[in-house]
Amino acid sequence: MDKIFGRPKSLRDIPTHYCSGCGHGIAHRLISEVVDELDIRERIIGVAPIGCAVIAYDYWDFDCCEAAHGRALAVATGIKRVRPEAIVFTYQGDGDLVAIGCAETIHAANRGENLTTVFINNAVYGMTGGQMAPTTLLNQKTATTPFGRDAKSAGYPLKISELLAQLSGVYYVERVSTDSPVKVLAAKRAIKQAFINQIEGKGFSLVEILSACPTYLGMKPTAAVKWVREEMTKEFPLGKIK
Amino acid sequence: MTEKIIIAGSGGQGIMVMSKFLSNLAVEAGRFTTYLPAYGAEVRGGTAHCMVIISDEEIYSPLIDKVDALIVMNAPSLVKFEGRLKKGGALFLNKSLINIKPKRNDLQVSEIPFTAIAQETGNVKCANTVALGAYLGYKKIASAKQTDVVLAKMLEGLSREIIAVNKKAFERGMAYGK
Amino acid sequence: MRNQKLVPKVEILHRETSGSRRSSYKVTAFGKTRNQKILISGNEAIAEAAVQAGCRFYAGYPITPQNEIPAYMAKRMPGIGGVFIQSESELAAISMVMGASAAGARAMTSSSSPGISLKQEGISYIAGAELPAVIVNVMRAGPGLGNIWPAQSDYFQAVKGGGHGDYHNIVLAPSSAQEAFDLTMFAFDLADKYRNPVMILSDGMSGQMMEPIVIPEDRKNLLSGICCLTSEKKWAVTGCKDRLPNLVASFRMCLGDTEKLNQHLQGKYKQILADEQRCESVGIDEAEIIIVAYGIMARIAKGAIKTLKAKNIKVGLIRPITLWPFPETQITQILKHRLGRVKYFLVVEMSYGQMVEDVRLAVNGKAKVEFLGRAGGGVPTEEEIIKRLEVISDKL
Known part of the structure; x- marks a missing residue:
């Protein structure tokens, strides 16, 4: 019998350190599948963020580089500029990409760096213990918004994808979700497109993945996924933005 | 030989170019030299100045306390730097734009209308070239041949007309300095 | 022009x-x-x-x-x-x-x-x-x-x-x-x-x-x-063609691993300390006072030393070229060979006393260490250095 499903070559066979129901695992796997399908494992260089995915490189079986918190796109810029033949991507969470690395994000995008960014938006900080993210929804309770996010003091959910889409240097932006098998497949298509764009030299591509963090949403995995589907998508509508 | 020079004027009068010329000339003549510009915000607007040292020995501090020669292109520069001249030091002042007199009487003063001469030669912007000529007419830093080499190099790429005007301005200045 | x-x-x-x-x-x-x-x-x-x-x-x-x-x-x-x-x-x-x-x-x-x-x-x-x-x-x-x-x-x-x-x-x-x-x-x-x-x-x-x-x-x-x-550069990230993947990172997940990284770094620093100290020394064989200054300050100090030579004040200079590793060996060697004859070190900086701490550590009480410094844009002048050296010279 032919084997039609298995572990991607680019994904190492090691136990996960992520919480049950966490969306990172799915995103890691999707990237690995795309890398295999595009046959770019020997060309790819990943830049890992600071946050829960700090050791994403433990799972990926290809070259990776660390970046300081928020500076992934600056590091990726350095790598890509001296190795234009390499396929370089960053994998960043909402704190890394939208808060502390907002300047690096906007300027790398605005320079039209020929890079791919996979942006995991789960509306909360995981690694540090469930604090408010720039993408935390209004009234959402976190460790640092114990009474719910109040726009008066904590501002509004920051829609970086829509913001980036305004920039001339940006080629492709799409928001996807991993809340159901169908959406996971759509997410994979978007990630693949973002890598194909880079291979073709089209410029900056970003895929925002709405992802569940059951631990810091204080929900069961099933409820967390449902929350992403029903609550998060209201603020962050899915689809191709640019 | 050690010659310490301060050149001062307002931004746009070519103070740094003159200073670079002298340092380049020193290099051409095989001497030691340092060129230290005032690189602050004051370069734009107020007085711009530059310290140049030319010597036959290794130069330690590029900072100048007492100067051997002072070239001033405008009045505020005269006021600011006159006191820095050594007793008997050489003062070259742009008579066209400076209508005050030096306060000291222990200096060798050359009052030369740099700006007016530049205008006569065809380009007011050459006042710095006239001043350079005057200074080099007075102080022999390098041979005529070396001076020509540096002059040609500093003017490289400019139009033939501009080069001719500058050369004329330089010679006019030199005649004053001698 | x-x-x-x-x-x-x-x-x-x-x-x-x-x-x-x-x-x-x-x-x-x-x-x-x-x-x-x-x-x-x-x-x-x-x-x-x-x-x-x-x-x-x-x-x-x-x-x-x-x-x-x-x-x-x-x-x-x-x-x-x-x-x-x-x-x-x-x-x-x-x-x-x-x-x-x-x-x-x-x-x-x-x-x-x-x-x-x-x-x-x-x-x-x-x-x-x-x-x-x-x-x-x-x-x-x-x-x-x-x-x-x-x-x-x-x-x-x-x-x-x-x-x-x-x-x-x-x-x-x-x-x-x-x-x-x-x-x-x-x-x-x-x-x-x-x-x-x-x-x-x-x-x-x-x-x-x-x-x-x-x-x-x-x-x-x-x-x-x-x-x-x-x-x-076998460690560089270049795409893992014909080799195992490379990782460039400072992060170590396990507690002991970060300590190991630190131990490795310390070993490297020890090597650098042993092999890479560099300085310029001027007139230290005769000197009773040694100026320690780096960068542009060392040049200004050289001017002062030249003037004082004429006045028969014996001043030498150590100009660190590597600030880390600090050329402490040079200082300890001088003190070993000329203990008691080098009486003063004068550290001159465009600061209010930073390198002087490393000089004190190297001198380790075997001579007096004095400091002259200005900061905030002020530059110690040749004259200030001369004046200070004359004061020190009077104490010899």
Whole structure:
């Protein structure tokens, strides 16, 4: 019998350190599948963020580089500029990409760096213990918004994808979700497109993945996924933005 | 030989170019030299100045306390730097734009209308070239041949007309300095 | 006369053959032939030296008094297949350098004091990830915004770490445009040799000052022969073709692993301390008083020493060229051989006393250590140094 499903070559066979129901695992796997399908494992260089995915490189079986918190796109810029033949991507969470690395994000995008960014938006900080993210929804309770996010003091959910889409240097932006098998497949298509764009030299591509963090949403995995589907998508509508 | 020079004027009068010329000339003549510009915000607007040292020995501090020669292109520069001249030091002042007199009487003063001469030669912007000529007419830093080499190099790429005007301005200045 | 930059025309001939790893350079400066003296600012000397050392990536953010470096790189890099990026911030610039270095390129960034403070994050990561990188600090007055005038007030920041964690930069302090050129070339070798950040610690005056330098045709005495070819950097992230994947990171998940990394780094630093101390010594065999000063301050001190020689006051000079590793061996050797005869050390800095601490540690009570310093843009003058030395001389 032919084997039609298995572990991607680019994904190492090691136990996960992520919480049950966490969306990172799915995103890691999707990237690995795309890398295999595009046959770019020997060309790819990943830049890992600071946050829960700090050791994403433990799972990926290809070259990776660390970046300081928020500076992934600056590091990726350095790598890509001296190795234009390499396929370089960053994998960043909402704190890394939208808060502390907002300047690096906007300027790398605005320079039209020929890079791919996979942006995991789960509306909360995981690694540090469930604090408010720039993408935390209004009234959402976190460790640092114990009474719910109040726009008066904590501002509004920051829609970086829509913001980036305004920039001339940006080629492709799409928001996807991993809340159901169908959406996971759509997410994979978007990630693949973002890598194909880079291979073709089209410029900056970003895929925002709405992802569940059951631990810091204080929900069961099933409820967390449902929350992403029903609550998060209201603020962050899915689809191709640019 | 050690010659310490301060050149001062307002931004746009070519103070740094003159200073670079002298340092380049020193290099051409095989001497030691340092060129230290005032690189602050004051370069734009107020007085711009530059310290140049030319010597036959290794130069330690590029900072100048007492100067051997002072070239001033405008009045505020005269006021600011006159006191820095050594007793008997050489003062070259742009008579066209400076209508005050030096306060000291222990200096060798050359009052030369740099700006007016530049205008006569065809380009007011050459006042710095006239001043350079005057200074080099007075102080022999390098041979005529070396001076020509540096002059040609500093003017490289400019139009033939501009080069001719500058050369004329330089010679006019030199005649004053001698 | 128009302001025309007399930039040296340097033609680079890349001949990276198997026999010789070094590139050859033909220098035509000031329209003349090689090995000719050219007039160049300290900042531009650093930039040109970087190019000649094989630096092909520069990222930086404008700040006075080092703007000549990014301007030079912007002009120079495109013609030689290098990369110049004016970054959005110092944070980004140093991280870009980290990326370029991780990918195997010789990379450099430059800034001045406030900007260097911002770069500390990236420098710490570079040290932790064991990447080579050259960072230029053309120091200006602080604290805070301070001013653009020259200072040496970032000594502690440069030599004691600066960013978080137990790490060291190798710190080189040029005192002339020629040395700015030579040490910058050397810096790239040191960085690659030790896979460690190397800082060129200059100052506003040294950076702005123009002096004649010779760009040597033969760089043998400037480079240790360390290979800068990416193909030799087996650790670089280049895509894992025909090899296992590489990882460039400072992070260690397991508690014990970070301690192991630290132990490894300390071993490296010990090696650097043993092998890389450099200084210039002047007149120390006769001296009763020894001035310790670096960079432009050492030159000003030399002027003072010359004057005092005429007055028969026996003053010597130690000019640290490496600030880290600090040339403590030289000081301990002097004290070993001339104990009791060298009575005073006078440390002169454009700061309110930073390097003096390292001098005190090296002298270790075996002679008196005095300090003369100004900061905030003030520069101790020859006259001030002379005056102070005369006071000390009276006490002998």
